[in-house]
Amino acid sequence: MAIKETMTINVGxxxxxxxxVLQLILxxxxxxxVKAVPHVGFLHRGVEKLAEYRSYHKALPLTDxxxxxxxxxxxxxxxxxxxxxxxxxxxxxxxxxxxxxxxAEITRIxxxxxxxxxxxLDIGAMTVFLYCFREREMIMDLYEKVSGARMTSNYxxxxxxxxxxxxxxxxxxxxxxxxxxxxxxxxxxxxxxxxIWQRRTKGIGHISAAAAIDIGLTGPALRCSGVDWDLRxxxxxxxxxxxxxKVITREGGDTFDRYTARLDEMRExxxxxxxxxxxxxxxxxxxxxxxxxxxxxxxxxxSIEALIHQFKIVTEGFKPEPGEIYQGIEAPKGELGYYLISxxxxxxxxxxxxxxxxxxxxxxxxxxEGALLADVIATIGTLDIVLGEIDR
Amino acid sequence: xxxxxxxxxxxxxxxxxxxxVEHRGETxxxxxxxxxxxxxxxxKNEAGYNFLCDLCGVDYLGVExxxxxxxxxxxxxxxxxxxxxxxxxxxxxxxxxxxxVWSTANWHERECWDMFGIRFNHHPDLRRxxxxxxxxxYPLRKDYPLQGPDRQPYQGRLS
Numbered sequence: 001m002a003i004k005e006t007m008t009i010n011v012g013x014x015x016x017x018x019x020x021v022l023q024l025i026l027x028x029x030x031x032x033x034v035k036a037v038p039h040v041g042f043l044h045r046g047v048e049k050l051a052e053y054r055s056y057h058k059a060l061p062l063t064d065x066x067x068x069x070x071x072x073x074x075x076x077x078x079x080x081x082x083x084x085x086x087x088x089x090x091x092x093x094x095x096x097x098x099x100x101x102x103x104a105e106i107t108r109i110x111x112x113x114x115x116x117x118x119x120x121l122d123i124g125a126m127t128v129f130l131y132c133f134r135e136r137e138m139i140m141d142l143y144e145k146v147s148g149a150r151m152t153s154n155y156x157x158x159x160x161x162x163x164x165x166x167x168x169x170x171x172x173x174x175x176x177x178x179x180x181x182x183x184x185x186x187x188x189x190x191x192x193x194x195x196i197w198q199r200r201t202k203g204i205g206h207i208s209a210a211a212a213i214d215i216g217l218t219g220p221a222l223r224c225s226g227v228d229w230d231l232r233x234x235x236x237x238x239x240x241x242x243x244x245x246k247v248i249t250r251e252g253g254d255t256f257d258r259y260t261a262r263l264d265e266m267r268e269x270x271x272x273x274x275x276x277x278x279x280x281x282x283x284x285x286x287x288x289x290x291x292x293x294x295x296x297x298x299x300x301x302x303s304i305e306a307l308i309h310q311f312k313i314v315t316e317g318f319k320p321e322p323g324e325i326y327q328g329i330e331a332p333k334g335e336l337g338y339y340l341i342s343x344x345x346x347x348x349x350x351x352x353x354x355x356x357x358x359x360x361x362x363x364x365x366x367x368x369e370g371a372l373l374a375d376v377i378a379t380i381g382t383l384d385i386v387l388g389e390i391d392r
Numbered sequence: 393x394x395x396x397x398x399x400x401x402x403x404x405x406x407x408x409x410x411x412x413v414e415h416r417g418e419t420x421x422x423x424x425x426x427x428x429x430x431x432x433x434x435x436k437n438e439a440g441y442n443f444l445c446d447l448c449g450v451d452y453l454g455v456e457x458x459x460x461x462x463x464x465x466x467x468x469x470x471x472x473x474x475x476x477x478x479x480x481x482x483x484x485x486x487x488x489x490x491x492x493v494w495s496t497a498n499w500h501e502r503e504c505w506d507m508f509g510i511r512f513n514h515h516p517d518l519r520r521x522x523x524x525x526x527x528x529x530y531p532l533r534k535d536y537p538l539q540g541p542d543r544q545p546y547q548g549r550l551s
Contacts, residue, residue: 041522048507049531053538084416213443213468216496227468234471323415326464326473328445337446339464354446354464362499391522 006034013042017122017377020387022361024376031372036365040358043391051351055317056082059348061154066355066389068151070111072103072143073331074389075156080237081327081338082158085320088289095283096160097239102173102276103146103155104238104329105269109180110139111332111384112262116187119259119381123200128190135183138176145169159293160286170277177270177277184266192260201256205367205379208253215366216359219334221383224261225253231330242279245272255382262384292318317346333357333384355389394419394474397439404438405431410479418475425461425478425487432463432476432493441465441474444490447500449508453534457481459510463490486511507532 006029012018021042027035047066051059063078064071083089117132140150145166147155155162191197207217212225222229230247232240248264250257286293294313299306320342328337334356343349360383367383368376398421402409408427413420423431435441446464463476480487489512490497501512502521509530512518520527529536539545 041520041524044522046531049536049538087416214495216444216494229468235473324420324475325416325418326446326475328473335445337464339446339448339462341450350448350450352446352448352462358499359496362496 004029011376013039018380019118019385022380022385022387022390024364026373026376028373031374033368033371033373033376036368036376038361038364040361040387040390043387045392047392048351048353051348053347055346056158056320056348057313057317059351060156060158061152063353064152064154066353066392067111067331067333067336067357067386068388069114069386070107070332071151071153072107072155073111073329073336075153076100076104076238077327077329077331077336077338079156079158080329081325081340082320084325084327085323085340085342086158086289086292086318088159088287088292091159091287091289093160093284093287094239094279095164095281096285096287098276098279099161099165099285100156100238101240101243102273102280105272105276106139106142106173106176108269108332109266110136110143112266113139115262115332115381115384116259119378119384120191120197122377122381123197125191125194125197128187131183131186131190135180138179142169142172142176145172157286157293159289160284164285170280173273174277177273180270181267184263188263198256200374200378201259201382202254204255204371204375205382206252206254207363207367211366212253212363215363217334217363218356218359219330219332219384220248220258220261220265221334221360221363223248224250224257226251231328231335235328237327237329243272243275255378258382319344319346328354331356333386333389334360336389353389353392355392357383357385357387358390361385361390394472397435397441397474400439401431401434404434418473420475420477422477422479425480428461428463428476428478429488429490429493432490435465435474435476436493440467440469443468444494444496444500445473447490447497447504449504449510449532451508451532451534459485459508461487461504461510480510485509486513488513489515491516506530509533 006027008027011024013021013023023039025037026033047062050062063074066074113132113136117129120128143153144150147153207225209225209227212222228249233247245268248261250261295306295309300310322342322344324341326339328335336356337354339352340348341350368379398412408423408431411422443466445466448462450460457479459480461478465474501515504510505518506520506523
């Protein structure tokens, strides 16, 4: 008589394939997963609590430490939320909006590059990892030029941008988006037709549209189950309605579909960035809303009024009228939402972040139960999680 | 559009709807906590709010009732948002789970329990999620110190 016995094994929190400090308790029957229980929270820093104790401007640097692979997207979601809370969304200058979109799309490519690099590495394709990080380095250079930092950008401000673009930045972006489609073709050449890649990804980690909506999947993971929903098109923000781009969807809902879709999303992002470059016109990058935005530095150094103005905003902050808003954006990994409550003081009364990875990870158990242990690694990779924003 | 949904909701469950607020073009409907599952089921099945974006708690320390549980809903077909709120008192700090309506509520409710100590009745797996299992206290409550328990508040830099 065969003995039916399961074995419990522990994966993580220190494991290269869990993409950070994720712990999985897996119950295995042979090599088949019977039950999976994820444990998160190892990176919990209390960002929501910290935000309650600082003014709106000062809470901004907390946000790019959430999804540290897509810092500008996090900043964008936050500043849009605060602007909505203040009711100054319409006051934003066109140039600031275009630059925000451009950098958000560069960030999408950056995030997708790390996803592809680590996902391919997990499955055994090491060369792709090196290629992706080579291209990511170009984006890091762009980040450094524009914000002074490679990861914690903190470049956007409530009401616009901290500074205008540095000289020659447009040419660098142009060089990057001209080169990028060729690089994406290289990744495709290495992976898409590769028999090992196909057998490791096709039919793996499948999830149906109804199940995906029920469990709250968003972003590429949801679109690959056949749900045509992209916040950039459906609830446009920062002027996305003016851009021409395709929302990439797939019907299969497996790991291979999510791979091809993300590659296509990178191509679409390149097209959006090109449109941004075409739209860039000279102009201010900060809204003319003196009770929210800092005065130009030149004025601060030469006029007492501007100095007092800067002093008041830095020390007191601004006070939105009491109310609450929710702002969702299409971050690279899915819907990133900020729910802000103002009580009329200079600090947010409550800031709730809806991180896409947190909700997407919730789908992991149902995607891997019944699959093989090796497919668990492929499925974690395809969900594209970042523990920094899961644990906050 | 969301006004029409709110009007219908009021018509359907006049006793459940406590308050409706509009702010910056967003609608917030406060309902009685006893009716939360009924209202959510109605909104999902009849009004098309098939997606639960977010669920969280808010602590209004000093106000009675002290807590609010907030549900941010989304309708994928019409691309519309609606916010539901239900008040929870400190003495009877519990509300029914909506995991039966949207299974995504599972982790959100665990987080709410973890951070605010709001219990979700009939939740399938109500454990702490971000804090360690043996943690004492609920960090996002307003009377929980920022620096953590048993520690001196930050005094600022000395130099």
